Amino acid sequence: MKFSVFTASTPEWTPQEAATELAAQGWDGIEWRVIDQNDAPTPGFWAGNKATWPMTGLLDSVPEIARITSGAGLEYSGLGGYARCDNHDDVETVLAATAALGARQVRVNVLPLGNSTMGGQEPTGLSYPELFDSTREHYEWVAQRAAHYGVKALIELHHGSVTASASSARRLLEGLDSRHVGVIHDLGNLLIEGWESPLPALELLGPYLAHIHVKNARWVRTGDPDEVGAAVWVNEWAPLAEGQGSVLDYFRALAAVGYDDWVTVEDFSTDVPLAERTAGNLTFLRRAAELAGLNVNRSEHVSAGSTPKG
Known part of the structure; x- marks a missing residue:
């Protein structure tokens, strides 16, 4: 098993700082955030995040992304893209x-x-069956392009x-080539919506x-009733x-299904300063x-600017 950090959760660091710091701490890899974001007076997770690569001109940024990542001796656990399946141009780019x-x-x-207002968007009012069928249609195209x-x-x-759940994701992808489409199982998101006991959910996927x-x-109780x-x-x-999620129990479920690949952390708590937190x-x-x-990778990393291993 290897560990990486999604740079949505490292907003105060530039890409070079993020790669250098994470490599020095002993992380195996990095998952770069890719999106055209809003500016902000103070770096934040979702706006003004310094460790984000713009979606616009992404292909032109590839040499610099590669230089920073390999120079720190880090691997990619993947890319943290935000392209939506119905935006075929952006999907093609990522x-x-x-x-x-x-x-x-x-x-x-x-x-x-x-009914979602996530990301400040206006709700579409479309029914779940309509949205599910549309997503499936787009993902058939995504699978072909992948x-x-x-x-x-x-x-x-x-x-x-x-x-939101493993069950819905399995239903959406059923019949598509698992070599080119897959699921990110996310402990924290599932505590908000879509929770299914981890072991059977992982087995289902x-x-x-x-x-x-x-x-x-x-979950915290507000001071005012409805x-x-x-x-x-x-x-x-x-x-x-x-x-509220037990990481230990979660890892035990991963061990039970034989998962031995990347685990990417995206810690959006702010109780502890960033470097200490990571x-x-x-x-x-x-x-x-x-x-x-689980089998834990203990590989050593080279510092930024030196020759990476291999």
């Missing part, structure tokens, strides 16, 4: 960039639910989307289980060791993986 980098796999987003480039397009289990994202979340006097609960991100997360994850009986 698939081509993934192939050019040798990054193997890239997230290609499914359609949001009809095969053309020799890479894999990944669906992330995500609240507010047509694939079978050959479509392609990648793992780990973060944690918790109109009928009932308690109101909202979700928030939490440090890996303090959320370093602590690696220590925590290695310990949990070892206790779960």
Whole structure:
């Protein structure tokens, strides 16, 4: 098993700083965030994130992405793309960039639910069956283009989307070539929507289980009840060791299904400063993986600017 960091969660670092710092801490790889984002006066996870590569001109950025990544001695766990499956031009670009980098796999987003306001968008009002069928149609095209480039397009289990659960993702991808489409199982997202007991969910995904994202979340009670006097609960991100999901139990489920590939961390908690947070997360994850009986990679990395191994 190898560990990487998704740079959505490292907004204060430039790409060079992120690669250098993560390599020095002992991470195996990096998952670059790729999106045209809004500016912000202070770097944040979703706007003004310094460790983000713009979607516009992405193919022109490939040599610089490769230079920074290989110069730090890091591997790619994949690319953290935001191209939506119905935007075929953007999908084509991220698939081509993934192939050019040798990054193997890239997230290609499914359609949001009809009542979703995620990302500040206006709800479409479309029904779930309509959105599901449309996503399936687009993903059939995505699978063909991923095969053309020799890479894999990944669906992330995500609240507010047509694939919030393992069951819905398996149904969406059924019959498509698992060499070129797969699923990102995400512990933290599933605590918000789509929770299914990890072991049977991972077993259900079978050959479509392609990648793992780990973060944690918790539900907190607000101070005000709703109109009928009932308690109101909202979700928030939490440090890996303090959320409602057991990372140890999650890793035990991964061990039970024989998963031995990348685990990418995207910790959106802010209780601890960034450098301390990422370093602590690696220590925590290695310990949990070892206790779960997983094979933990302990490779050494070269520093940025030196000659990478191999």
